Amino acid sequence: MLRKLIALFLLISSFTIAQNTVKGYISPNLKSDWLILYRLEGTRQIFVNNTTIKKDSLYINNKIQAVGSFEITLPKNAKIGSYRATFRLEGAGFVDFFYNKEDVEFIFNPDFPQQSIAFTKSKENKLYKQYLDDITVVQEKIDSIQVAFLQNKKVKLDSAYKKAYSAFNKEQSKYESESKNMLIHDFITASPRINSETILNTPDEYLGLIKSTFFDKLDFTNKQLVNSSFLTNRILDYIFYINYADNAKEQQTLYKKTITKVLSKIDSKSYKSKIIEFLIGQFETQNNIEIIDYLFNEHYNKLPINLQNQQFKKEKEALFAAEIGRIAPDFSWSKNGQNFKLSTLNDAEKYVLVFWSTGCSHCLREIPQLHSFMKSKSNIKVVAFALEKEAFVWQEYTKANLQGWHNVLGLNKWENKTARTYNINATPSYFVLDKNKKIIAKPNEFKDVKEFINKL
Incomplete structure (x- = not known):
């Protein structure tokens, strides 16, 4: 009897400390051999854990195929919520899923990870994936009828639209009911678009409804939604896709309006701080300095000081210091006993600032071409900033070949302070400045400099 009690105790104990696993198959296999698991917050x-991706095989479409596979045992105290498995650092290199105290297993194509993911284990993820597939079908039906009517209003589509509208609501209600008491319930209730009960008469009404009701089901206080990619993806949709203008100037204005709208929905200043940092990163990929400045000046800098990441601000200020639209960072030099500063030069209408080096073969090919080309451009001056380890070769070269330029010596080469301010990591690097030293272009090579200047 005692042995049975001990065995029963051990069995119960094994269940109480059981740990869940995340297992994945990648088909076709990919070159990367590592995977990192994160929890989204x-x-x-x-960071949760990392592992290697192993060569494996799986029975797919009635045949054995080579795949990559990985398995991670989650910590005993792993929190429920949204997780991300990252298998490469650029592009579409991750898959997101939910964890709610159950094993998770899936297969996906690494080139289209989120679109192709199919779950073989996990009730939560299976249901949510099925919901997304099914709700997309019924929403597309509504949209197709609406668009068909806008293209030809003589066609009688009211009955078809009402039927599609009813089918949508039925599908949504079904999944909200099935997901009750599950982690995914909040995501399902927050996901659907709000459709008109009747067919709309104009494109403006159609798009207007999408925009005006976009946030109606989004709860920015819901911790599960906040700690996932769900809300950030919705924010990106609203700013970059739902609101669009053909004219570049109008688009900038629209960006500012949509950013203000999004941030007005967020009461938590801490979360707002993170969203602003996130958006700055998004506009960084566009090199959109105007909107980055707007985010800093009109939103981030107005947050409580303890919610402003000073290191983040410092890094971004340095990163964007020498971008188009900025006043070129100042520096000074001496020549023949006379002191000069970039900011106070006034001998031309425009300037070409070039970072180069006598030890750079590309420079020794392009700098003479630039010198020859600029001889006929009396209203444009060149400031040639040489990154050198020592002065002798530069002195001899400039004396013999670069007469008429503002020649500046920058010692310590890549570690030169001015070069670091301008984020110079290759030579030659070109900047075109206006009379006030505002950066108006950053040509890649001499032929681009020539093309830009000839169009002035």
């Missing part, structure tokens, strides 16, 4: 990724 706001816009941050919290």
Whole structure:
């Protein structure tokens, strides 16, 4: 009897400390041999574990195929919520899923990870994936009828639209009911678009409804929604896709309006801080300095000082210091006993600032071409900033070949302070400045400099 009690105790204990696993198959296999698992928390990724991707095989479409596979045992104290498995650092290199105290297993194509993912284990993820597939079908039906009517209003589509509208609501209600008491319930209730009960008469009404009701089901206080990619993806949709203008100037204005709208929906200043940082990163990929400045000046800098990441601000200020639209960072030099500063030069209408080096073969090919070309451009001056380890070769070269330029010596080469301010990591690097030293272009090579200047 005692042995049976001990065995029963051990069996019960084994269940109480059981740990769940995340297992994945990648088909076709990919070159990367590592995978990192993160838990999502706001816009941050919290490291959970990492593992290697092994060569494996799987029975797919009635035949054995080579795949990559991985398996991670989650910590005993792993929190429920949204997780991300990252298998490469650029492009579409991750898959997101939910964890709620159950094993998770899936297969996906690494080139289209989120679109192709199919779950073989996990009730939560299976149901949510099925919901997304099914709700997309019925929403597309509504949209197709609406668009068909806008293209030809003589066609009688009211009955078809009402039928599609009813089918949509039925599908949504079904999944909200099935997901009750599950982690995914909040995501399902927050996901659907709000459709008109009757067919709309104009494109403006159609798009207007989408925009005006976009946030109606989004709860920015819901911790599960916040700690996932769900809300950030919705924010990106609203700013970059739902609101669009053909004219570049109008688009900038629209960006500012949509950003203000999004941030007005967020009461938590801490979360707002992270969303602003996230958006700055998004506009960084566009090199959109105007909107980055707007985010800093009109939103980030107005947050409580303890919610402003000073290191983040410092890094971004340095990163964007020498971008188009900025006043070129100042520096000074001496020549023949006379002191000069870039900011106070006034001997031309425009300037070409070039970072180069006598030890750079590309420079020794392009700098003479630039010198020859600029001889006929009396209203444009060249400031040639040489990155050198020592002065002798530069002195001899400039004396013999670069007469008429503002020649500046920058010692310590890549570690030169001015070069670092301008984020110079290759030579030659070109900047075209206006009379006030505002950067108006950053040509890649001499032929681009020539093309830009000839169009002035």
